[in-house]
Every structure is written in structure tokens, then in C-alpha cells.
Amino acid sequence: MFRRLLSFDEAKQLLEQSFSSVPVGEEQVSISDAYDRVLAQDVVSPIDIPPFSRSTVDGYAVKAADTFGASEDKDINLRFCGHVAIGEAPAVTVEEGSAAEIVTGAPLPDGADAVIMVEYTSRQGENIFVRRPVASNTNIMAKGSDILKGETVLKKGRILGSREIGALAAIGLTDVTVYRRPKVAVLSTGGEVVELGTVLPPGKIFDINAHTLSAAVVECGGEAINLGIFPDEKDMLKRALEEALASSDVVLTSGGVSVGPKDFTPQVVDSLGKPGVIISGVAVKPGKPLTIAVVEGKPVFSLPGNPTSSLFMFTVFVRPILLRLAGRTEEEMPKVKAVAAQKMFPARGRRTFTMVNLAYNKDGTLLVSPVSTGLSGAITTMTKADGFVEISEKQQFVDAGTEIDVFLFKKLKKP
Numbered sequence: 001m002f003r004r005l006l007s008f009d010e011a012k013q014l015l016e017q018s019f020s021s022v023p024v025g026e027e028q029v030s031i032s033d034a035y036d037r038v039l040a041q042d043v044v045s046p047i048d049i050p051p052f053s054r055s056t057v058d059g060y061a062v063k064a065a066d067t068f069g070a071s072e073d074k075d076i077n078l079r080f081c082g083h084v085a086i087g088e089a090p091a092v093t094v095e096e097g098s099a100a101e102i103v104t105g106a107p108l109p110d111g112a113d114a115v116i117m118v119e120y121t122s123r124q125g126e127n128i129f130v131r132r133p134v135a136s137n138t139n140i141m142a143k144g145s146d147i148l149k150g151e152t153v154l155k156k157g158r159i160l161g162s163r164e165i166g167a168l169a170a171i172g173l174t175d176v177t178v179y180r181r182p183k184v185a186v187l188s189t190g191g192e193v194v195e196l197g198t199v200l201p202p203g204k205i206f207d208i209n210a211h212t213l214s215a216a217v218v219e220c221g222g223e224a225i226n227l228g229i230f231p232d233e234k235d236m237l238k239r240a241l242e243e244a245l246a247s248s249d250v251v252l253t254s255g256g257v258s259v260g261p262k263d264f265t266p267q268v269v270d271s272l273g274k275p276g277v278i279i280s281g282v283a284v285k286p287g288k289p290l291t292i293a294v295v296e297g298k299p300v301f302s303l304p305g306n307p308t309s310s311l312f313m314f315t316v317f318v319r320p321i322l323l324r325l326a327g328r329t330e331e332e333m334p335k336v337k338a339v340a341a342q343k344m345f346p347a348r349g350r351r352t353f354t355m356v357n358l359a360y361n362k363d364g365t366l367l368v369s370p371v372s373t374g375l376s377g378a379i380t381t382m383t384k385a386d387g388f389v390e391i392s393e394k395q396q397f398v399d400a401g402t403e404i405d406v407f408l409f410k411k412l413k414k415p
Helices: 008-018 162-170 209-219 234-247 265-270 307-325
Strands: 026-030 059-062 076-084 098-102 114-117 121-124 127-130 152-154 175-179 183-189 223-230 250-254 275-280 291-295 298-303 335-340 351-360 366-370 387-391 403-408
Touching (some): 008 291, 059 076, 059 127, 152 162, 183 209, 209 250, 209 307, 223 234, 234 265, 234 298, 250 307, 265 291, 307 351
Parallel strands (some): 076 098, 183 223, 250 298
Antiparallel strands (some): 076 127, 121 127, 275 291, 335 403, 351 366, 351 387
16 A cells, blocks of 8 residues: 555544544443543432531531620520431421530531531530620531532533542432443554563564553543454454454554555455545654554554554544543643754654653753654653654754754653
8 A cells, every 4th residue: 555645634634534533322330430431411410418507517506696795705695405416307496595506517407597616605504605696607508508409510521530429429329421431452463473471482572562552542531452463364364353343443453554565454454344444654753654444434543563653653643533432522732842952853754753852951941852762663762752842744854942842741840
């Protein structure tokens, strides 16, 4: 294939036109399993929270008007009328001139409209002496003051973290409707790749891509299905891909997409269904052999075998699709301005993404330099990098001293 390399912008546009990445479906899950899931529907409270007016302090429930005029020099005497415990319905009513002992969190008894802190009272037998006045609603959390019945508590599209799950529990929900996680089949190809946990024979390498790509799928809110390693044999690869398409929403392969004698993944993918391969090679570095197909409505991303190229093409092309399939919103990568510490050259005629490191010089200027290990087969290029710079295919070079945007893989440490 590779009849004509598409530009980076052409490839992105064609992918968007060829595949509509809407959420793959909905399901109900227990709130104990809801962490990091995405709400598929608004959550409306069936009850008021709190469901009753309650005291926020230890003290006495009173009628506020009964305390007016109280001071350190002139206390007011109220009649003790009972005790209100937490977790129980009040068995007392506060009449004019009376006060009920109450603890923090206990429901406000009928007749009371305020609570005076115990610090501003004293008790002798059945007499409560009040030394400070309180206004109506003082030290009370009113019924429904946090959440009202019928109020939308969480909006559709919200990612459920610990705080959101706490809100679900507060209104008594046991389960919630979320977007289904897109299932992503991950296949590795090549006779040189072996599974982890085996003795590494001469001329072989461990399967890196299956594990980095599976982790990247989970980071996007997907469910990775690692189908293992398949040799460069057309019939076996075709059967594996057919199984992958039948059991998943998206298929990822790595390896077998270049121009070697056994690099026939694009031809096999193209034979699986319509419209087939839509992108076969993109004018980028790294990742030129990237191949993308759509088979009966399901995308198949065939990534390069090189681990750095594979993971970076996932980041640029696959990640936005998976996020939308999972009902998530794609957030822009954080970026900073930095000054090129040396001249940087793009690959001729290709959009070049250069992995870089950042460092502050003695003057406090943030400098950017290419990662020292930039070889095609280097596995650690992305792990060593703080981020990357994007150099246009129309640009001849980035001169030393030029200010340039750096897209960050991780938070930048301040000097």
C-alpha cells in the first residue's frame, strides 16, 4: 500500500469523516463499582438532604424568641423538657419557655427553631440558664438545604470520583446508569515477539506493545482485551482479526504495517469488510506506516511495531476516538513555552513530533532539548521525555533560541 502518504491534517480529517465516535452504549452498575465511570444520565435526587432539620452543635433546642435579652450579666431561665438523641425521632416538643437537650446531628424537635451552644448555658436540675441570645435558624442545617428533592445532583457526562459517589450514596442510590466501556481488542504480530514470562530466545524481544497499548486503553476509559501474539501468516491473522471484530468495539494491532515481505496486515485488514482501509501511511515522524480501516462500522488501527511510534500514534489518533466512545471529553494536553537549546530539524516533508526534555538554566529560562536517545528502535524515548514539540512539515528547522510550544507528558517541576 502507501500509494500516497496523507498529511497529518488530511488523515485526522478523513478519520473524523469515516467514523462517528459516539458512546458505545449504557449500562447500570452498582455505586461500589462506579468509580471512574461516566454518567450517561442526569442524577435527580428522590429525597431532601438532609431529610430533616438537624442540629449542627451540642446544646439546647429552643424557641429563638425565648432567648432575646439574654446576656452574661442577665441570663434567662428556660425549663428542661427532655433530650433528643441522634438517629432517633424526637419524642419531645419545645413549648414556649422550654428547652430540649440536643446533640450534633440529631433532628430538631417540633416547636424549636434554633439551637444554642452548650457553652452559653448552664443547668441546675430542671432549669436551663441561657447567657446569650440566638436568632431563628441558628446552628441548624435545615431540611433540603444541601440537596432538594427533584434537584439535579450530577449532570450527564460527569466522571464519578470519590466525591460524586458520596453524593450518590447521600441520596440513597444503589446503582447508577453509566456509559459502557468500549471493548478494545489488542493484537501483536511478528515472529520476533514473545510473551512475557518466557525465556527470551536469541533474536526475540518481549511483547511490549500489547501491555503499553492495553494500559493506554484503560487510561481512556476503555476495556482492553489482550488476544496475544500472532505470527506473520495471512490466514491465521485473518481469523484472529475476525474474532477480534466480533468481540470488541475497536481493534488495535501493532507490527506488520511497513514495507517488508511479511508486512501484510493492511491487506488482511482491507479484506475483512467495507469500506476497509481508509488510511495507509501518514506523513509523520514517528509513525509513518500507520494504517486505519473501518470494517462494518468498527475502526481498526494498525500501529507500527516500534514501541515509541506505536504508543505515540495511539496518543494522537486512537485516544481521541476512545475517549468519545467512552463518553468522556478530550482535554487538551498541557503545554508550556520554552526556548530551543539547540537547532532541531523535522523529517523532510513530514509532520515531526520530537520527544524533548526540559530544564531551567541559571537565568531561570526554560530550555527544551531533544531526548538524547532518539533512535528508531529506542524503547525508552517516551519514558525519558518530559513532552514533545510539533514541527510542521512546511518548516525547515527550529533554530536555537526560538520560543516553541512544548506539550507535556507530566507536570513540570518548578526550579
